[in-house]
Amino acid sequence: MLTFHQVKKQKDAIFALHQNSNQIMSSNRDTAFFGHPAGLSTLFATEFWERFSYYGMRGFFVLFLTAELASGGFGLDRTAAYSIYGLFTSLVYLTPIAGGIIADKIWGQRFSIYVGALMMAFGQFAMAFGSYYGKVTHTGELHHIQQFFLFSGLGLLILGNGFFKPVISTMVGGLYQKGDNERDNGFTIFYMGINLGALVTNFIGGTLAEKIGWHWGFVAAGTGMIASIIWLFLKETTIEQRVTGYSIGLRPKDDGNIKKRLSKADWGKVVINALAISGGILAIVFGILSVPKIVTDIIAIGAAIGGFGYLGYTIFTNTNGKTEWSRVGVIVVLAFFNIAFWSGFEQAGTSFNTFAKDMTDRVVFGWEIPASWFQSVNALFIVILAPIFTIVWDKLSAKKLNPRTPNKFGFSLVFLSIGFLIIGIANDKAATGLVSPLWLVFVYLLHTMGELCMSPVGLSMITKLSPPKITSVMMGTWFASIALGNYLAAAMTAICLWLGLPTFYFIAIYSIILAGVAFLIAPKLNKMMKGIH
Template identity: 60%
Template sequence: MSKTTTGHPKGLYTLFATEFWERFSYYGMRGFFVLYLTAELINGGFGLDKKAAYSIYGIFTALVYITPIIGGILADKLIGQRKSIYIGALLMALGQFTMALSVATHHDMFLTREMSLYLGLGLLILGNGFFKPNISTMVGGLYSSNDPNKDSGFTIFYMGINLGAFVTNFIGGSLAENVGWQYGFIAAGVGMVISTIWFFLRETSIVSGETNLPVGMPPKDDPEAKNKLVSKDWSNILVYVAGITVFSYILVHIIITVDTDLIMNVVYALAVAGISYLGWTIFQNTSGKTEWSRVIVILALAVFNVVFWSGFEQAGTSFNTFANEYTNRNYLTGILGEEGIPASWFQSINAVFIIILAPLFTIIWDKLSQNKLNPRTPFKFAWSLVFLGIGFGVMAIANDTYNESQMLISPMWLVMVYFFHTVGELCMSPIGLSMITKLSPPKIVSVMMGLWMGSIALGNGLASQMTAISEKYGFDTFYFITIYALVAAVIAFLVSPILNKLMKGIH
C-alpha cells in the first residue's frame, strides 16, 4: 500500500481532511446548540429551561452515536464504507440547512419551527450513522492488525477531528451568537458540503481513475468497478438520501403529533430489538476462543468508555452554561463587543489542547513502543479516567469559588479543566478506535465500531442526567462525577492485567 514519507498510507490524509470538515460541521452546531435552545424567543431561540435543553441535547448526542450501529451493519453487509460516507455526508448537509430554517419565526403548515428543528436533528442523527463508523473503519483498513504505526495513525486522524472542532466555534459560534443563529447552522452546512466535495475529488482521481483509498468498496463489488464507484452506485446513493429524508419527515411529524407515552414504548421496543440483533450478529460472526476472548475485552472496555463520556460530555451542557453565566468573558469587551468572548468559543479549548498534545502523544507512544514500554490499552483507559476525575475536581473547586464570592470567575478555571480532560481523552478515544479495528472479528469490524459508538451514546445520554442523579443523592454534580470517575479508574487498574491476557497477543 502506497505510503508517504511519514510511514503512513496516503489515504490517511484524504480521510483526515474529510473528517476535518465533517467535524467542523458537527461541532459548529454542537457548540451553540444549548445556547440556542435556551435563548429567549425574542432573541430567536426556543426559550427552553436548562433541564429541557440538556435533555434534547442528551437525546441528540446519544442518538448520534447509536445510529452508527445500523450504519456499520449496512456497510458491512450491503453498501460498503465509501457509499455510506457519501450518504451520511449529504444527509448531514441537508440537516444543517434544515436547522437553519428553524430560526425563522413564520413557517407554513408543512415545516413549522419545531418541525424544522427536529427534522434537522433527525437528518444529522441518521447521516452521522452512515458516516461516523465507516470513516474510522476505513482508517483502520489502511493498516495491518499489528502495524506499529496504527495507533499513531489514529492519533493523526484524531487531530483532523479536533482541528475542525477548533476552527468552527470561531466561525460558526461567532456567527450564531453575534449575527444570527441561522448563520451558525448555515456555516455548519457549508462545512459538510466541503467535506463531501473533498472526499469525491480525492477518493478516486477523475483524471487518472486511480485511488489512494484501496478500501471501503461494497462487499459484493461489481467486477467492472475496479475499486471505484460506478453509475449505479451513485444512483443508489441518491435513492438512499431521498428515501431517508422522506422517512425522517414522516417520522418527525408522527413524533410531534402522537402521544409521548406511545412513542417511548415504541422506542424501548426498537432498542430491545436492536440490541438483540446486534448480539445475534456478533454471535453469528465470532468463532474460536481467540475471537471470543477479544470480543469480551471490547465489551469490558466499552463499560469504561461509558463512564468517561458521561463525564466528558458535560462540555456541551453544564460547562457551556457555566461559561455563559458564571465566567468572566468581558476582559476583551472593547474588541469583541459588550459580551466579550462568545461562550461557544470555550468549546474550542479542548480542540486546542488536542492539536498541541496529539503530536506529543504520538511521539510518546512511538518511543515507548520502541523500548517495549508502551502501556497496554486497558491501562491507558484507566489513566484516562484518572485525568477525568482530576478535571472534575478542579471544576468542583471553581464552582465553589463562584458560589462563595458570587462574582464571575476567571476563564482559566475552564482552561485547566479542559487540559486534564484532553489528556484523558487522548488516552481513551483514539486508542479505543484503534483497539476496535485490532480486536474485532474480521467480518464485523464496522458492526463492532458501531457498538463502540453505541457505548459513547450511552455515555452521552447518561451525561444529560448526571445533574439529576447527583442531586437525588444529595451531591454537588461536579464532586459526584469526580468520585465516580476515580472509583472507575481504580476498578480499571485492577482488571487491566486480566484484560491484557484476554487480548491474546494484540497490544
C-alpha cells in the same frame, strides 16, 4: 543427521529471508502522507469537514435551545435543553450500530459515507430554516414549524451520522496491513483531523450564531458538511492499499476489485437513498408531533429491543473460537470504562457550556468572548498534544514500556477525576462572583489528556480486536457505549439533584474509583487480548 553448525546455518538463512521479506514489505509500504498511506490524508480532511459541521452546531446548541424566542432560539429552561441535547448526542453515537451493519452487508463503506453526509447537510439546513422562521414570525410562543424543522434536522443528523461515523473509522484501519505498528499512530493523526475541525468551527459558526443569528450558525455547519462530500469525491482514488492494490470501502461483492471510484449509477443511488430516507425522517417527525407520547414511547422501546437483539445475534453468529470470543470480551469490559469517561467528559456541551456563559468573566478589552469559543479549547489542546502523545508512545514502545490499552483507560479516568475536582472548586468560587476563564481552560487541558489516552486508543483497539467480518458492527457497538455516556452526561445534573450531591465532585469521585478498578483488572484483560497490543 544435521550437525550443530548446519542447523545454525539454516536458522541464519531463515532469519535473513524473514528480514529481507520485512524490508521488501517496508519498501512497498505506502508512506506518502508523513510516513502513512496517502488515503489517510483524504479521510483526515473528510472527517475534518464533517467534525467542522457537527462540533460547530454542538458548540452553540444548548445556548440556542435556551435563547429567547425573539432571537430565533427555542426558549427552553436548562433542564429541558440538557434533555434534548443528551438525547441527540446519545442517538448520534447509537445509530452507527445499524449503519455499520448496512455498510458491512449491503452498501459498502464509501457508499454509506456519501449517503450519511448528504443527510447531515440536509439536517443542518433544516434547523437553519426553523430558526430563521421563528425569528421573522415571532409571536411570543414556540411555533409548531420551528419544532418540526428542529426535530427533523436532529433526526437527519442522527441517522446520517449512523451511516458516516463507524465506516470512516473502519476505513482508516483498512489502510494498514495486519500487524502494522503504525496503525495506532495513524489513528492519532486521524484524531487530529477531527479536532482541527472542532477547533476552527466555533470561531466561525459559534460567532455567527451568537453575534449575528442562530440560523447562520446552522448554515455554516451545513456548508462544512457539503465540503466534506466534495473533498472525498475529489480525492477518492487515494483510498487504497498500495501494497496489495486493494481499494477499500467498496461493497462486499466488490472485495479485491481494484475499482477506484463509485460509478455514475452508484452516485444516482446515493442521492435517491439520501432523499428517500430524509423524506422518511420528515414523515416520522410529523407523526411523532401528531400522536400521543405513549405511542412514541412504545415504538421507541420496541425499536431499541429489536436493534440490540439483532446486534447480539450478529456478534454471536460471526464470532468463532476462544480467541475471538476472548477479544470480544475485552471490548465489552472496556466499553464500561468508556461509558464512565464520556459521562463526565461530555459535560463540555452542557454544564461546562453554561458555566462559561454564566460564571466566567469573558470580557476582554470591552468585548465579550462568545461562550461557544470555549468549546474549541479542547480541540486546540488535542492538536497540540496529539503529536506529543504519539512521540511518547513511540519512545515507550522502543523501550517496551508502552502501557497496554486497559492501563491507558485507567490513566484517562485519573485525568478526568482531577479535572472535575478543579471545576468543582471553581464552581464554589463562582458563588461570590465571576471566575477567571483559566479555571475552565485548565480543566479542558486535563480532560484532553484523558481523551488522548481513551478515544484514539479505543478506535484502534476495535479494528484490532474485532472479528474480521463484523469490524464495522463492533465499531458501531463502541459508539453505542459513547452514546450511553453522552446520555448519562446530560442526565447527570438531575441524577445528582436527586441524590443530593454536587455534580462536579460526584463525577470526580466515581472516576477515580473506576480508574483504580481499571488498573486492578488490567493484567487479566491483557491476557484476554491474546497477543494484541
